[in-house]
Amino acid sequence: MKRNQSSLLSDGAFMLWFVISFVSIVFTAADPNHYIFNIVMLNVAFLIAIVTYFTTLTTGLILNIVFIFGYGSYTLYQTVVQGGVVESHNYFWLIMTPVYTLVTWMITLATKRLQDENERLYKKNASLATMDEHTDLKNSRSFQKDATIFMALSTRYNIPLTLLVLKVKYWDELKQMVNEEQMTEMIYDVSKISETSIRMNDSLYMLNSDNPTWGLLLFTDREGANVVIDRLKEKVTLFNTVEFAHKYKIELTLTVGAVEYEAEEIPTPLDFIVQARKQMEYDV
Structure with missing residues (x-):
C-alpha cells in the first residue's frame, strides 16, 4: 500500500x-x-x-x-x-x-x-536469499538450516558427517592479476569443480562470496573426506594445466580444512565452520 x-x-x-x-x-x-x-x-x-x-x-x-x-x-x-x-x-x-x-x-x-x-x-x-547470485550455490543461510538438520540426523542415527571448508590460496594477490569479470568466472569454475567432486547426497555451499569460501557437507567420516580432498586437488591441478593457465594466465591452489562432526565439541553450525577453518591452518 x-x-x-x-x-x-x-x-x-x-x-x-x-x-x-x-x-x-x-x-x-x-x-x-x-x-x-x-x-x-x-x-x-x-x-x-x-x-x-x-x-x-x-x-x-x-x-x-x-x-x-x-x-x-x-x-x-x-x-x-x-x-x-x-x-x-x-x-x-x-x-x-x-x-x-x-x-x-x-x-x-x-x-x-x-x-x-x-x-x-x-x-x-x-x-x-538462500542462493548465491554468482554461482547459484546455496549460501551461508542455507548452510545453517541444512547443517542443523544434518547434525541432528548424524546424532540420532550415528551417521558420520564431515564438513570441508576450502578457499583459493593467495586469493587477495590473485585478484590483482585478473579483472572483476574473470574473478567471477574463476569462482564459478571452482564451484563446478567442487560440485563434480562430491556425491549426489552431499551438499555444496558458498559460505562467503567476497573472499570465496566454499563449504561441503559430506555424509562420511574424516578418512572418507580425505578422498574428496585428494580428488578436489587433483582436479584443480588438471584444470591448471588445461583451463586456468590458458584462460586466466594464473594457477590456482586450494586450501582445505576438514572436521568430523562431534556433538559434544560442535554444538552449532557456526562452530562447525570455525572448527573446519582452524584445520585449514595445517593445509600448507
Whole structure:
C-alpha cells in the first residue's frame, strides 16, 4: 500500500509539474509586452524549485518568502511611487513560484519514499536469499538450516558427517592479476569443480562470496573426506594445466580444512565452520 501511495504521489507530482510548466510557457508566450520580464520570473521560479529539490522544503519556503516580499515590495513601489497598474502577470508569479516549490517538494518526497522502499526490499531480499547470485550455490543461510538438520540426523542415527571448508590460496594477490569479470568466472569454475567432486547426497555451499569460501557437507567420516580432498586437488591441478593457465594466465591452489562432526565439541553450525577453518591452518 505504501509503495502504491509513493508511486501515485510521484506520478501525480510529475503530471502537475508538466501542467504548471505548460501553463507558465503559454502565459509567457501570450504576453509579448512583458516577455523578458516573464522569462526572468520563470527562471527565478525554476531556480527556487531546483534549490528546494536538492535541499529541503523549509529552504524552499524561506526563498519563496524572500521572493514574495521582494517582488511585492517592487510591485508596491511601481504602483505607489511610479503610478503603475497592477497587472495579471504580477499576481501570476506570486502564485506560480510557490506552486513550483510545492510540486518540487512532492517530487522529492515521492522519490525519497521510493528509494527507501527499494532499499528496504533489497535488504529484505538479501536477508531471505538462500542462493548465491554468482554461482547459484546455496549460501551461508542455507548452510545453517541444512547443517542443523544434518547434525541432528548424524546424532540420532550415528551417521558420520564431515564438513570441508576450502578457499583459493593467495586469493587477495590473485585478484590483482585478473579483472572483476574473470574473478567471477574463476569462482564459478571452482564451484563446478567442487560440485563434480562430491556425491549426489552431499551438499555444496558458498559460505562467503567476497573472499570465496566454499563449504561441503559430506555424509562420511574424516578418512572418507580425505578422498574428496585428494580428488578436489587433483582436479584443480588438471584444470591448471588445461583451463586456468590458458584462460586466466594464473594457477590456482586450494586450501582445505576438514572436521568430523562431534556433538559434544560442535554444538552449532557456526562452530562447525570455525572448527573446519582452524584445520585449514595445517593445509600448507
